Amino acid sequence: MSKFRNKDKGELPAISTASLPDIVFMLLFFFMVATVMRDSSLMIENNLPSADQVEKLKKDRTVFIYGGKPSEQYKQFGTEPRIQFNDAFIGVSDVGPSVRQAIYELNEDLQSKVVIGLKVDKETNAGLVSDIKQELRKENALKVMYIANTKTED
Template structure:
């Protein structure tokens, strides 16, 4: 009888998992840095008109208002052009209060420099745009820009 037993030499050594947490955290940080967060999802059709003279502004002082027919996944809202602010449909009467609320939520130093960006579908009638502009005047949001494609019209 021996006190010592011989080990089985046929088994494979265990896989080291010591570096696994490092790899997981590297992937986590990569996706956190590389991912772009969306402000709001588009609920209206938005084929913007073409323009030959455009200027780019910083997005930190811009509030966007979308106008157009509801997209295919929002057909239950009808075929008439609608106004979208953030992630909700609003009426013309709600434009003033929504914009005022959006301005209040901005940084104090940017509140006086706020610009309203109108992303209006090219097939939307001008009456709706005029109504939106009237409500923006009531909200004292006088700096308005129209968003368009950067292509020359031929």
Template sequence: MSKFKKGGKGELPAISTASLPDIVFMLLFFFMVATVMRDSSLMIENQLPSADQVEKLKKDRTIFIYAGKPSSQFKQFGEEPRIQFNDAFIGVDDVKPSILQGIADLNEELQSKVVVGLKVDKNTNAGLVSDIKQELRKANALKVMYIANTKTEQ
């Protein structure tokens, strides 16, 4: 009489799925951290002018205003250059309230350091830019920068 039985055919044990939720949550956390959310979708044509001296600023204290002709998806708004703030077209009279609202939405310590970035299409007339600057003065947003491409990015 033998102590050990000869096992016939040994079946493979089932795959343990105990660690599967951990793996799923790690992947979910990774993609949540690594994904960059877009601030706003561009509704205008925006070919920036070129410049030879460009400086980068931190985006956390910057509010952007776009100006240019509506893109092909938004031709129902006409052919005239328009102003875009966040995801909406605004008029010249709406620049001041929009900027004040944008400043109020920032962190309290950044509100005094806010910089308004103008991303103006190179084919936009200077009158619209001048009107935007006048409204920014009324809103006391005096730190203004013009966004441009470097000469190599054309």
């Protein structure tokens, strides 16, 4: 009889937390893989315009070009809209070489499908954008996506 007496006490055994680290690590790895560290900080104001006819952007084949007024900390660059590529301001004539370099660094089979993502502040004048487009045409990078916020239809 004494062999079974312990059971009569009816206390619940403590739940083992030994697998908790495993679970947490699993989540951790998920977020580590899903995280994209921004490799460039924006030096310009970037309030995107909105549109409702938007398509999704395939990130693996995109080269981003930013445009807008220099933001508060970069006031020394003036108030005229500038072009930012990666983490530096560039002039219109540098757009071509920069884009060519960026395309060259892409995965080989994606190079022909490259999309140029234009993230341009809505306060910018459209002349800057057409200058960029002109340079892109010279580089034969003809697919352009004007990146916009999704407008909610009301």
